[in-house]
Amino acid sequence: MPELSTPKQKISALIITYNEMGYIEKCIDSVSFADEIIVVDSYSTDGTYEHLLAHPKVKVIQNPFENFTAQKSFTLKQAKNDWVLFxxxxxxxxxxxxNEITATINDPEACEAYWFYRKFMFQNTPLNFSGWQTDKNHRLFRKSKVRFTDKKLVHETLEVDGCSGILKEKLTHYCYKDYEDYKGKMLKYGQLKAKEDFYKEKHFNYVLMTVKPLWKFFNHYIIRFGFLDGKKGIKICYLNALGVLERFRELKRLEKKNELAYYLVMP
Structure with a gap:
């Protein structure tokens, strides 16, 4: 009697966007092997949404951006398949x-989630150090076995009901388009981290505002060999430190706003 073959596992590719023309095309092409491609766009103004509407393999949805965790949680709910590539x-x-993703999800002994290491690209050249060499993220997982924790608004964290593995091949990340784009990204991350701190009742501190950005630059540029990336390393390490500085600036603004609101409602 012939053996019954195990059905091939289906996978959904999920992507969130905001003004990603010039990059989203390569991303979509690279996940064309997926059984479903869903993009959640937070009202792009550069034609990203319109471009994706015309794409025959993509389902695009617009949803207002609140924070990264909320947006990714919303996107995860749209997937039809249990296996998700985010x-x-x-x-x-x-x-x-x-090839490794396809083999992994069809392995009967697969874990519930997998970490990816990433190869960082500064425009079109590799960024080998500057603090990113050990960076990894959950990107492949079973929808039914995970949730994004609501304790973080940025650098969202996945809670996994089961084991996590690590894939050997790296994901290519075009982290740096140009100076203003990366600066804007770091400032936005800093502001969201400040909101996390504010909700956790952490207080603004002038000493930390001075020390932490300096440490961030020193750690990434010296200890983690950013200087070996040349001028690229200086730019990346400086902007990463700027994001930390913005975190404290925004926390100070939030505290002042809260104090003002308190005095306005006092009898």
Missing amino acids: LDADEVVTQKLQ
């Missing part, structure tokens, strides 16, 4: 990684 719009899956 990418940022400036990330690309190589052919070798595609």
Whole structure:
């Protein structure tokens, strides 16, 4: 009697976007092997949404951006399949990684979630150090076995009911388009981290506002060999430190706003 073959596992590719023309095309092409591609766009103004509407393999939905965790939680709910590949719009899956993903989800002994290491690209050249060499994120997982924790608004964290593995092949991440784009990204991250701190009742501190950005630059540029990335390393490490500074500036603004609101409602 012939053996019954195990049905091939289906996978949904999920992406969130905001003004990603020039990058989203490569990302979509790299996940064309997925059975479903869903993009949740937070009202792009550069034609990203209109471009994706015309794409035959993409289902695009618009949803207002509140924070990264809320947006990714909303996007996860849209997936039809249990296996999910979650990418940022400036990330690309190589052919070798595609093959590893397909083999992994069809492995009967697969974990419930997988970490990806990433290869960072400064425009079109590799960024080998500057603090990113050990960076990894959950990108492949079973929808039924995970949830994004609501304790973080940025650098969202996945809670996994089961084991996590690590894939060998790296995800390519085009982290740096140009100076203003990366600066804007770091400032936005800093502001969201400040909101996290504010909700946790952490207080603004002038000493930490001075020390933490300096430490961030020193740690990434010296201890984590950012100087080996040359001028690229200086830019990346400086902007990462600027994001930390913005975190404290925004926390100070939030505290002042809260104090003002308190005095206005006092009898």
